[in-house]
Amino acid sequence: MEVPEEIMFRYMERRRRDLEICWESLSSGNFPVIERVGHQLKGNGSTFGFDDLASIGNKLEIAASSRDSAALGEVLKDFSHWVNNHIN
16 A cells, blocks of 8 residues: 555654654653553554564563563664664
8 A cells, every 4th residue: 555645754753753752751761651652653563564663663562561671772772773764
C-alpha cells in the first residue's frame, strides 16, 4: 500500500516527537509513557512499512514494562539512530 506523502510526513514527525517524549520519560522514570509509545510503534511500524521500527517498539515496550533503565537507554539509542536515518 502506498502511503500519501502528507500522511507519511506527519507519521515521521510524530516519531520524532515520540523519541523526545521517551528520552524525557526515561529521565523522569515515567515508564508507562515509554511502554505506551513502544506499544504504538510495535503496532503501526509495520503498517507504514517499517518492520525495524516495529521491532524497536517491541523492545521499548518490554524494557519499559520491566523498568529496565539500562535496556531502555540502549533501545532509545537504536530509536534515535532510526529517526536520524529516516527523517531529514
